[in-house]
Amino acid sequence: MISAGQAVREAERQFAAAGIGTARLDAVLLVAHAAGLSADAVRANPAKPLMPDAEGRLIASMRKRAEQRMPVSRLVGRREFWGLSFALSAATLDPRPDSETLVEAVLRHTEDRAAALALFDIGVGTGCLLLSLLSELPNAAGSGSDICAGAVETARANARSLGLAERARFAEGDGFAGFGGPFDRIVCNPPYIPTADIAGLEPEVRDHDPRVALDGGPDGLDAFRRLAPAIAARLAPEGMAAVEFGQGQAAAVREIFSAAGLDCLETVPDLGGRPRVLVAQPRRNSVGAAETALL
Incomplete structure (x- = not known):
C-alpha cells in the first residue's frame, strides 16, 4: 500500500516524462480524485495510505493522462468555470478559463442585473456560458441550442x-433551434x-474535444458568417451579443458582424492579453439583417 505523497510523486514523474507541463498539479488532482479526497487534503496528509481500490483507479487514470x-477534467468528469462545477461529456467542449472573458464582458455591459432579461446561448455545450450568466442575473431566463443531443x-x-433548471431551456438544433426571440x-x-x-493542436484538445466544436472551416470563420445575420435578426433593439473568436480573427469577425447590421462595442482580451471576445449591438437607426437570415 502506497501513501498519497508517494502516489503524487510517481504520477508527477510519469507526467513530466510525457511532456505534461502541469505534472505536479495533475498528479495531486488525480490522486485526490482516486482517493475521494480534496486536493488540499492530499497536500496536507501525504502519509495517508491509499486503499487498494483507490490505487487501482489512480493507475488507470495515470495511464490515460500520460x-x-x-485532460484531468475529462478523467474526473468535471470542470470548474466561473466558480461553478460543470459535468462534462464526450459531446461537449471542455470549458477553458479564457472563455470566462465572455461572461465578464456581458456582465460589464449589463447595468441592471436585476432586470428580467432573455438570454440565448448558441452551441450551448456544457451550458457554462448561459448558466454562469444566470447565476449572476437572478431574474433572467435563458435558452440554448446545440446540434449534439448529448450536449x-x-x-x-x-x-x-x-x-x-427552472430558468433554463435547451433544445437540440442549429442556430436558434426554433426559439423565436427577441433576446x-x-x-x-x-x-x-x-x-x-x-x-497541430495540443493532444488534450485535438484528441478529446469533439471535432464539431473545434472545426471552423478553411479559415475558421464559417460559423461567424452563418450566425451573424441570425444574431442580428434575433437581438432586441437594446440587446447585446458576445461571441468568442480565435487568434488573429478579430478584424475579420468585426467585419462579418458589421456587414450583418451590428456595431462593435469592444473587443475584449483574454487572460493572456489576446483579443478573444467581440461585443456587439444592433446598429442604431438601421434595418439590420433580413428575416430570411433567421436559423
Whole structure:
C-alpha cells in the first residue's frame, strides 16, 4: 500500500516524462480524485495510505493522462468555470478559463442585473456560458441550442445540479433551434479553429474535444458568417451579443458582424492579453439583417 505523497510523486514523474507541463498539479488532482479526497487534503496528509481500490483507479487514470493525454477534467468528469462545477461529456467542449472573458464582458455591459432579461446561448455545450450568466442575473431566463443531443442533455443536467433548471431551456438544433426571440443577450462560442490547424493542436484538445466544436472551416470563420445575420435578426433593439473568436480573427469577425447590421462595442482580451471576445449591438437607426437570415 502506497501513501498519497508517494502516489503524487510517481504520477508527477510519469507526467513530466510525457511532456505534461502541469505534472505536479495533475498528479495531486488525480490522486485526490482516486482517493475521494480534496486536493488540499492530499497536500496536507501525504502519509495517508491509499486503499487498494483507490490505487487501482489512480493507475488507470495515470495511464490515460500520460499515454493518451486525456485532460484531468475529462478523467474526473468535471470542470470548474466561473466558480461553478460543470459535468462534462464526450459531446461537449471542455470549458477553458479564457472563455470566462465572455461572461465578464456581458456582465460589464449589463447595468441592471436585476432586470428580467432573455438570454440565448448558441452551441450551448456544457451550458457554462448561459448558466454562469444566470447565476449572476437572478431574474433572467435563458435558452440554448446545440446540434449534439448529448450536449443538450449535459447542459440540462448541469442546470439541475446548479439549481437553475427552472430558468433554463435547451433544445437540440442549429442556430436558434426554433426559439423565436427577441433576446436581450446572445452569447456564442462557435467552432473557430481553421481545419488545417486542428492537427497541430495540443493532444488534450485535438484528441478529446469533439471535432464539431473545434472545426471552423478553411479559415475558421464559417460559423461567424452563418450566425451573424441570425444574431442580428434575433437581438432586441437594446440587446447585446458576445461571441468568442480565435487568434488573429478579430478584424475579420468585426467585419462579418458589421456587414450583418451590428456595431462593435469592444473587443475584449483574454487572460493572456489576446483579443478573444467581440461585443456587439444592433446598429442604431438601421434595418439590420433580413428575416430570411433567421436559423
